[in-house]
Amino acid sequence: MELVVxxxxxxxxxxxxxxxxxxxxxxxxxxxxxxxxxxxxxxxxSLGLAIxxxxxxxxxxxEMFHVQER
Amino acid sequence: xxxxxxxxxxxxxxxxVSLVFGVVYLVAAWASGRPWLGVAMLAVMxxxxxxVLLAARRSETVRGLLDRRDERIVGIDLRAAAASGLAxxxxxxxxxxxxxARGHSGAPYTWLAAIGGVVYLAAVVVQRxxx
Numbered sequence: 136m137e138l139v140v141x142x143x144x145x146x147x148x149x150x151x152x153x154x155x156x157x158x159x160x161x162x163x164x165x166x167x168x169x170x171x172x173x174x175x176x177x178x179x180x181s182l183g184l185a186i187x188x189x190x191x192x193x194x195x196x197x198e199m200f201h202v203q204e205r
Numbered sequence: 206x207x208x209x210x211x212x213x214x215x216x217x218x219x220x221x222v223s224l225v226f227g228v229v230y231l232v233a234a235w236a237s238g239r240p241w242l243g244v245a246m247l248a249v250m251x252x253x254x255x256x257v258l259l260a261a262r263r264s265e266t267v268r269g270l271l272d273r274r275d276e277r278i279v280g281i282d283l284r285a286a287a288a289s290g291l292a293x294x295x296x297x298x299x300x301x302x303x304x305x306a307r308g309h310s311g312a313p314y315t316w317l318a319a320i321g322g323v324v325y326l327a328a329v330v331v332q333r334x335x336x
Contacts, residue, residue, distance in 0.1 A: 164274050164275075165274070165275045165276065165277065166265040166266070166268070166269050166275045166277070166278060167265060168265050168266065168277075169275050169276075169277040169278070172277060178277050180276070180277075181276050183276075184276060
């Protein structure tokens with residue numbers, strides 16, 4: 136079974152908390168560009184970073200990243 | 206060692222390696238009786254190391270390439286290194302073919318290709334065992 140990431144709620148969660156991309160990047164110890172790439176779906180983070188994001192926003196990886204079976 | 210201390214150390218590795226190679230070039234050129242060539246090569250390496258450090262102040266990408274904390278930029282670096290390696294392999298194979306066609310042994314290109322092949326196989330074996 137191959138799963139493809141079709142979207143995510145990172146931008147919504149970040150904006151809801153009033154955070155800038157730079158602030159979230161600082162918290163995740165990645166660059167602002169990486170946060171932007173994740174938000175627009177250009178980059179799928181590693182499992183470690185996905186879990187770190189989910190924990191930061193108090194949600195789960197599956198709720199944050201939408202997948203579809205190919 | 207803390208994560209930020211490690212990142213600081215890694216951040217300085219490229220400029221430090223530039224400095225070390227610059228000094229090695231200087232010593233090698235000096236030993237062959239061409240001190241000014243050595244000085245020029247050291248200056249080029251120092252300019253490169255300094256340029257990278259300055260660029261890191263302005264560019265997130267360069268900063269990420271230096272401190273290697275950002276997984277996306279580390280991935281970009283790996284793919285860029287693979288593309289660079291592929292270009293070198295093609296150049297080496299081309300050089301070997303030209304040398305063989307000229308009636309020579311193909312050296313040093315054949316040796317470089319052999320080193321590349323052996324290192325690739327060793328890397329596959331090591332990575333397979335580690336992952």
